[in-house]
Amino acid sequence: MPITVSSHDPNWKVAFDTEVRHIKAALAPTVIDLEHIGSTSIEAIYAKPIIDLLGSVRDLHALDTHASQMEGLGYEVMGAFGIAGRRYFRKTTAQGIRTYHLHVFAQGSEQITRHLAFRDYLRARPRVAKAYSDLKRRLADDPATTWDSYMEAKDPFIKTTEAEALQWYADKAAQVRK
Numbered sequence: 736m737p738i739t740v741s742s743h744d745p746n747w748k749v750a751f752d753t754e755v756r757h758i759k760a761a762l763a764p765t766v767i768d769l770e771h772i773g774s775t776s777i778e779a780i781y782a783k784p785i786i787d788l789l790g791s792v793r794d795l796h797a798l799d800t801h802a803s804q805m806e807g808l809g810y811e812v813m814g815a816f817g818i819a820g821r822r823y824f825r826k827t828t829a830q831g832i833r834t835y836h837l838h839v840f841a842q843g844s845e846q847i848t849r850h851l852a853f854r855d856y857l858r859a860r861p862r863v864a865k866a867y868s869d870l871k872r873r874l875a876d877d878p879a880t881t882w883d884s885y886m887e888a889k890d891p892f893i894k895t896t897e898a899e900a901l902q903w904y905a906d907k908a909a910q911v912r913k
Contacts, residue, residue, distance in 0.1 A: 738885050740781040740875040747775040751786050754835060758788070761804040765797050767839065772850045777857050780868035781875075789850050790839035798822055798839060810837065820844055848904065849897060856900030863896060 751771040759767060773787030774780055792798050799822070802812045809826050816823035818838075826835040840846045857864040874880050874888050 738875045738880055738882065739783065740871050741784050742781055743778050744775075744784070747771075747782075747784075747786060750834075751776070751788065754786065754788065757808055758790075758805075758837070761808050762798070762801050765792060765794075765801060767792050767798070768842075770851065770854075772838075772854050773836070774867075774871070776854055777864055779861065780857070780864045781872050783871075785833050786835045788835065788837045789847060790837060791842045791844070791847055792839060793842055795820070795822055795839070795841050810835070818846070821846065849901065852900040852904035853893075853897050856896065856903050859903075863899075867892060867896070 748771070755769045758769065768791045770776075770789040771786070772789045773785070774782030775784070775786050805812055805824055810824040811827070813823040813825060815821050820840055822839040824835075824837040824839075825833060826837075827833050838846075838850070857867065870889060870892055874885050880888075
């Protein structure tokens, strides 16, 4: 599967909003809060055209009882998929094109903070967002890049930026509390 990154598409927000309505309806009465994360949620940067959703629920076990509803929406139910405390779902079209990733954690999970801090930091720091975008474009333009090497090459940038973002997020929250 080739790595493709595209310039920002305003339709990604529309796709996110539409998917949120479908997911909330399918999971009712279980309440889920959903956020648009990942590069498609950040204007002006290149992204793989896959919408990432971050969900939070009070009880992951209650979510687990809705596996058939998620499958009915076209999602693969992947369980924790390597991250403790997560429920991961992915959606692929009949043509084999991945369209959505849904990561769900229990309310209060540090994973939620991590994802939101990274997203908000890139939104607030256009230079950092551009550096990330440029890195992804360089990697995707190299025909030798595989999915594994793409993820591995982004990892140092993500880890460094995430640490900065978490500190920024904590400082911002402290200012609000004052």
